[in-house]
Amino acid sequence: MTTATQHSQRLNFIDDMLQDLKDQHLYQELVTVSGEQGPEITVDGKECLNFSANNYLGLCNHPKLVEASVKATQQLGVGAGAVRTIIGTMEAHQSLEKTLAKFKECEATLVYQSGFTANAGAINSIMAKGDVIISDALNHASIIDAVRLNKADKRLYAHSDMAELESVLQEAQTHNRRLVVTDGVFSMDGDVAKLPEIVALCEKYDAICMVDDAHGSGVFGPNGEGTVAHFDLHGRVDIVVGTLSKALGGMGGYVASTQAMRDLMINKGRPMLFSTPHPPGVVAAAQAAVELLMADNSLVKQLWDNATYFKTEMNKLGYNIVSDSPILPVIVGESATAQTLSKRLFDEGVFARAIVFPTVAKDKARVRLMMSAAHTKAHMDKALAIFAKLGNELSLI
Ligand SMILES: *Cc1c(COP(=O)(O)O)cnc(C)c1O
Numbered sequence: 001m002t003t004a005t006q007h008s009q010r011l012n013f014i015d016d017m018l019q020d021l022k023d024q025h026l027y028q029e030l031v032t033v034s035g036e037q038g039p040e041i042t043v044d045g046k047e048c049l050n051f052s053a054n055n056y057l058g059l060c061n062h063p064k065l066v067e068a069s070v071k072a073t074q075q076l077g078v079g080a081g082a083v084r085t086i087i088g089t090m091e092a093h094q095s096l097e098k099t100l101a102k103f104k105e106c107e108a109t110l111v112y113q114s115g116f117t118a119n120a121g122a123i124n125s126i127m128a129k130g131d132v133i134i135s136d137a138l139n140h141a142s143i144i145d146a147v148r149l150n151k152a153d154k155r156l157y158a159h160s161d162m163a164e165l166e167s168v169l170q171e172a173q174t175h176n177r178r179l180v181v182t183d184g185v186f187s188m189d190g191d192v193a194k195l196p197e198i199v200a201l202c203e204k205y206d207a208i209c210m211v212d213d214a215h216g217s218g219v220f221g222p223n224g225e226g227t228v229a230h231f232d233l234h235g236r237v238d239i240v241v242g243t244l245s246k247a248l249g250g251m252g253g254y255v256a257s258t259q260a261m262r263d264l265m266i267n268k269g270r271p272m273l274f275s276t277p278h279p280p281g282v283v284a285a286a287q288a289a290v291e292l293l294m295a296d297n298s299l300v301k302q303l304w305d306n307a308t309y310f311k312t313e314m315n316k317l318g319y320n321i322v323s324d325s326p327i328l329p330v331i332v333g334e335s336a337t338a339q340t341l342s343k344r345l346f347d348e349g350v351f352a353r354a355i356v357f358p359t360v361a362k363d364k365a366r367v368r369l370m371m372s373a374a375h376t377k378a379h380m381d382k383a384l385a386i387f388a389k390l391g392n393e394l395s396l397i
Contacts, residue, residue, distance in 0.1 A: 025335065025356075026358070031043050031044050032044055036060070036061045037050070037053060037055055037060040037061060038050065038055070038058065038060070038061060038374060039058070039372060039374045039375045039376070039379050040379070041351065043346075043351050046346070046349075047349070048346065048349045048350055048351045049349060049350050049351065049375075049379050049382065049383055050351050050372075051350060051351060051352040051369045051370060051371075051383065052351055052352055052353045052368070052369075052370055053370055053372065054215070054245070054246035054247070054370060055246075055247075055249060055370075055372055055374065056218055056219050056246060056247040056303050056326060056370070056371070056372055056373065057218055057224070057247050057248075057249065057293075057299040057300065057303060057372070057373045057374075058249075058299065058372055058373050058374025059218075059247070059248060059249025059250070059289050059292075059299075060249045060250075061249075062249060062288075062289075062292070064288050064292060065249055065250065065285040065288045065289055065292075066285070067288075068284040068285055068287065068288035069250075069281040069282070069284050069285040069288075070281070071284065072092060072280040072281050072283065072284030073279070073280060073281035073284075075280075076090065076092065076280035076281075077279070077280065078279050078280075078281065079276075079279050080093075080276055080277045080278065080279055080280075081276075082276065083272070083273060083274060083275060083276055083277070084266070084272055084273075084277050085266065085272070085273055088276055088277050089277070090280060090283070092280045092283040092284060092287070093111060093277060093278075093283055095287060096111055096283050096286055096287045096290070097109045097110060097111055097254070097262075099287055099290050099291065099294075100242075100254055100256065100290060101256065102294070103223075103225060103290050103293065103294055104225060104226070104228075104240060104242070104256040105225070105229070105234050106234075106240070106256045106257060106258070107257070107258045107259045107262075108256075108257065108258060108259040108261070108262035109254045109255060109256045109257075109262065110254060110255050110261075110262045110265050110266065110269070110272065111244075111252055111253070111254045111277070111278070111283075111286075112252065112253045112254065112255070112269070112271055112272060113251075113252060113253070113271065113275060113276075113277065113278060114243070114245065114251065114252060114253045115142060115212070115214045115241060115242070115243035115244075115245060115246075115252075115253030116142040116145075116253065117142075117253060117271035117272075117275070118241045118242075118243075118253030118254060118255050118271075119140075119142045119143050119145075119146040119212060119241055119253075120142070120145065120146040120149060120269075120270070120271050121255065121265055121269030121270065121271045121272055122146075122210065122239055122241060122255045122257075122261075122265065122269070123143075123146040123147060123149075123150060123179070123181070123210075124146060124149055124150055124268070124269070124270060125261075125264050125265045125267075125268040125269045126177075126179070126208070126261075126264065127150050127152040127177065127179055128150070128151060128152060129151040129152065130152070130175065130176040130177075131152035131153070131175055131176050131177040131178070131179065132152055132153040132154070132155060132172045132175040132177075132178050132179070133147050133150060133152050133153070133154050133155070133179045133181060134155045134156075134157065134165065134168050134169065134172065134178060134179065134180045134181070134207070135147060135154065135155070135156055135157075135180075135181050135182075136156070136157060136159055136160065136181075136182045136183065136193070137156045137157065137158055137159050138159040138183070138186050138188070139181065139182060139183050139212070140183055140187065140212060140214065142212075143181055143183070143212055147181075152175075152179075153175065155168045155171075155172065159186070160191070160193065160194055162194060162197045162198070162201065165180070165198065165201055166201055166205075169201055169202075169204075169205035169207060170205065172205070172207075173205065177208065178205065178206065178207035178208065179207065179208045179210060180198060180201070180202050180207045180208070180209055180210065181210040181211075181212065182195075182198060182210075182211055182212070183211075183212050183213075183214070183215070184211045184212060184213035184214075184215065184216035184220070184226060184227035184228075185213070185214075185215035185216045185219070185220070185227065185324075185325050185327070186215075187214075187215050187327060188327075188329065188355060188359065188360050188366075188368065189322075189323065189327070189329055190323035190324060190325040190326070190327030190328060190329060191323065191324050191325070192216075192220070192227060192230075192324045192325065193211065193227065195211065195227055195228070195231045195233055195237070196231050196233065199233055199236045199237060202238075203236070208238045208239065209236070209237050209238050209239070210237070210238060210239040210240075210241070211226075211227065211228065211237050211239070211240050211241070212241040213226040213227055213228070213240055213241060213242050214241070214242065214243040214246055214253075215246060215325065215327065216230070216242075217242040217243060217246065217247055217248065218246065218247020218248050218289075218293060218300070219247050219300070219303065219325060219326060220325075222297060222300075223293050223294060223297045223300060224247060224293045224297065224299075224300045226240065226242060228240055238257060238258075238261075239255060239256075239257045239261065240255070240256040240257070241253060241254070241255055241256075242254050242256060244286045244289070248286060248289040248290070248293075249285070249289055250282060250285040250286050250289060251278065251282050251286075252278055252282065252283075252286055299373040300373070302373035303326055303371065303372065303373040304326070306326070306371050306372065306373060306375050306380065307325070307326035307328065307371040309377075309380060310328065310369070310371055310375075310380050310383075310384070311323065311328055313380070313384050314328070314330070314384065314387060317384070317387060317388050317391055317397055318391060318396075318397030319387070319391065319396065319397055326370065326371035326372075327368065327369075327370060327371075328368070328369040328370075328371060329355075329366045329367075329368050329369075330352075330366055330367045330368070330369060330387075330396075331364055331365070331366040332365060332366060332367065332394075332396055333363055333364070333365060334363070334365055335354075335356035335357055335362070335365040336365075337365065337394065337396075338354040338355070338356055338365035338366055338367055339354045339356065339365075340394060341354065341367050341390060341394060341396070342354035342367050344390050344393070344394070345367065345386060345387075345390065348386045348389070348390065349382075349386065350382075350383050350386050350387075352367045352368065352369055353367065353368060354366070354367050355367070355368050
């Protein structure tokens with residue numbers, strides 16, 4: 001008899017791999033939240049203010065979403081029973097997709113289990129050998145992985161470098177099809193893609209335009225419709241990916257495009273063909289979140305008010321935050337400094353993750369603050385006082 005704690009020698013190499021990560025200062029450990037997600041959380045037993053969640057609108061525990069989710073679970077159960085193309089498509093899935101299409105002002109949407117799989121499903125349904133995928137160098141890992149799965153040629157352009165995008169597009173004219181894909185909002189700097197220029201280049205060089213608006217959904221546009229609405233580019237971005245897991249507070253991803261694109265993804269999008277969809281409770285929460293946004297933009301407004309207030313006050317203190325969004329990077333330079341700042345913030349009662357190389361450049365280590373509509377003025381003022389104190393202590397301001 002072997003016990004669960006015994007194993008063969010064959011996995012010993014894993015210890016060496018872990019040690020390598022530790023030697024390179026890339027090793028991460030999980031911190032654990034007890035209780036619910038929100039602006040005040042308990043992390044590893046310590047109460048603190050949360051400045052690291054993507055819970056932009058505070059919807060993770062919104063009573064309307066919770067109620068919708070509980071009701072759907074009680075009425076319909078906890079499982080979808082099969083993949084969507086067999087018998088796993090429930091009325092709740094269809095209804096959410098229709099609502100999302102209205103929200104995004106497009107013909108049709110298809111919901112995936114996550115934003116991560118939505119990128120894989122979309123890109124791999126339409127691109128193939130002989131085509132070329134053109135990607136911003138700072139695009140999200142889920143785009144990178146989706147592109148890796150594909151047999152099309154791949155080209156990168158330097159982050160938001162429109163001259164380079166144009167020259168890549170010129171060289172790509174001999175390919176069968178061209179796809180330009182970009183994040184709508186870049187999550188490390190909080191900057192927004194130059195969508196009007198990207199759209200114009202796609203039109204000029206006959207390329208499909210795809211935007212992954214994970215950090216734009218629920219944040220940009222009058223009611224949180226995303227960066228396409230923000231720039232008034234409806235009908236000119238061919239494929240939009242959104243997530244239900246960030247501002248919308250729950251879980252899931254979707255592709256917003258044409259009815260034909262939806263039909264093709266149902267036939268070719270492997271994460272949907274071969275993996276079970278959300279249970280009714282998850283779908284109902286997302287439906288409630290989208291309905292809430294369409295009816296009332298006060299949370300989106302509150303989010304922006306908070307982001308503007310916090311950024312302005314931080315810059316008055318002497319920090320130099322540059323951002324187009326509620327993602328506020330406090331760039332401090334050295335990795336060690338960012339890690340010390342994050343640790344001292346936690347000591348003082350603010351949870352804000354350090355982000356270091358290789359996620360960002362070696363000399364651009366930072367503590368990244370994610371603002372939320374759920375932060376009160378009292379939360380923000382408390383955090384500002386701590387930033388004032390630590391800024392002096394660590395000679396950052
Ligand atoms: C977070 C993120 C995703 C993944 O979304 P999930 O719903 O969490 O899987 C995809 N793309 C971008 C740009 C993201 O920031």
